[in-house]
Every structure is written in C-alpha cells, then in structure tokens.
Amino acid sequence: MVSVMRSCLQSLLKLVNSLIGMAGLAMIIYALWMFRVWQKHMDEWPFGDSNSPIPWFIYASLGIGISLCVITCSGHIAAESANGHCLSCYMVFVFLFLLLEGAVTADVFLNHHWEEDFPEDPTGSFDSFKDFVSSNFEICKWIGVSVVAAQGLSILLSMILRALGPDPGRYYDSDDEYAPARLPLLKNPTHPPSYIVGDPHFAPKNDTWNIRIHDKTNK
Numbered sequence: 001m002v003s004v005m006r007s008c009l010q011s012l013l014k015l016v017n018s019l020i021g022m023a024g025l026a027m028i029i030y031a032l033w034m035f036r037v038w039q040k041h042m043d044e045w046p047f048g049d050s051n052s053p054i055p056w057f058i059y060a061s062l063g064i065g066i067s068l069c070v071i072t073c074s075g076h077i078a079a080e081s082a083n084g085h086c087l088s089c090y091m092v093f094v095f096l097f098l099l100l101e102g103a104v105t106a107d108v109f110l111n112h113h114w115e116e117d118f119p120e121d122p123t124g125s126f127d128s129f130k131d132f133v134s135s136n137f138e139i140c141k142w143i144g145v146s147v148v149a150a151q152g153l154s155i156l157l158s159m160i161l162r163a164l165g166p167d168p169g170r171y172y173d174s175d176d177e178y179a180p181a182r183l184p185l186l187k188n189p190t191h192p193p194s195y196i197v198g199d200p201h202f203a204p205k206n207d208t209w210n211i212r213i214h215d216k217t218n219k
C-alpha cells in the first residue's frame with residue numbers, strides 16, 4: 001500500500017512540476033522573441049549607440065525562464081529518486097522562488113509608484129507587457145494563480161514524499177541481482193571431487209620383476 005501511494009505521489013509531483021517547466025519554456029521563448037525584435041530595431045538605426053541602456057526586461061525574462069526549467073529538472077530527479085536531500089533542495093529552490101514572486105507582487109499592488117523601482121527599458125517590451133496584462137487581466141491572473149498553486153502543491157507533495165522515504169524494494173531487487181557474485185565471500189563452497197575414493201588398486205606385476213627386486217635388496 002505504501003509503495004502504491006509513493007508511486008502515485010511521484011507521478012503527481014512530476015505532472016505538477018511539468019506545469020512549472022512549461023511556464024519556464026514560455027518565458028524563454030518570449031525572451032528570445034523580444035531579443036530578436038530588439039536586434040532588428042538596433043539594425044535599423046543608422047548609427048549604433050554603444051551607450052544604449054541594457055534591455056534588462058529581456059534578460060530578466062530569460063533568467064526567470066531558465067531558473068524555472070532548472071527547478072523543473074531538479075524536481076523530476078528528486079521525484080524519481082525520492083531521496084530526502086534532493087527533495088529538500090528542491091523545496092528550498094521553489095520556496096525561494098515563491099518568496100521572490102511574493103515580493104514583486106506585493107510591491108506592485110501596495111506601491112503606487114512601483115514603476116520607478118525598475119530601470120528604463122529601451123526596447124519598450126516592458127510597456128508592451130504591461131499593456132497586455134492590463135487588457136487581459138483575468139487571463140493573466142488565472143495563469144499566475146495556476147503557476148503559484150503548482151509551486152505550492154509541488155512543495156506539499158515533496159514534503160509527503162520525503163516523509164515516506166525511498167522505496168526499499170528497489171534496493172532489495174538490486175541486491176538480488178548481485179547475490180550470486182557475493183556468495184563466495186560469505187562461505188567457501190565445496191565442490192564434489194572429480195574422482196571416486198576407494199581401496200588402492202595396484203596393477204599386477206610378473207614374477208620376474210619381483211625376483212629382480214629381491215636380489216637387489218639381498219646384496
């Protein structure tokens with residue numbers, strides 16, 4: 001029963017973790033698209049400006065996407081191995097990411113001048129993103145809630161899976177495969193002899209040979 005429950009939790013954790021990975025891939029694709037648009041915009045300028053501000057919003061989106069993908073990979077490894085250390089590291093990563101998201105969300109909703117906390121974006125992608133979120137607030141809100149709920153559920157599943165511990169049957173199966181190789185170290189097996197023990201058998205000797213031996217011993 002415990003083994004079945006552990007297997008179900010591992011599959012569920014992988015499924016929830018895949019949702020986080022899909023969000024990370026979407027962020028990476030969006031960042032690459034914005035970077036491509038920025039490159040075309042730079043090529044259209046007659047003179048390149050080496051002192052132009054860094055497009056921080058593109059790099060921030062790319063970094064968030066890569067971080068989510070790394071967290072997803074670590075979550076799949078932790079779910080497959082069900083190791084306590086791997087699950088603990090995974091929970092710490094997700095919790096820190098949740099703290100970062102909570103801090104940014106609190107700053108946006110509580111600070112009316114939150115835009116001043118971010119540097120100027122020369123690409124205009126940040127303003128476009130704000131307009132898109134404002135015009136599609138309900139959809140973006142449910143997407144954000146789904147991602148946060150997936151992260152919280154992944155932490156809960158990791159805690160339960162860590163409490164159950166790894167599957168001991170996996171180690172027993174692996175030990176059975178190598179049991180014959182370790183058997184000689186435990187006891188010395190005795191192999192049956194390839195000959196039959198019995199009374200000694202001597203070949204018959206002729207009388208001439210016996211006479212010669214008798215003569216030699218009398219001299």
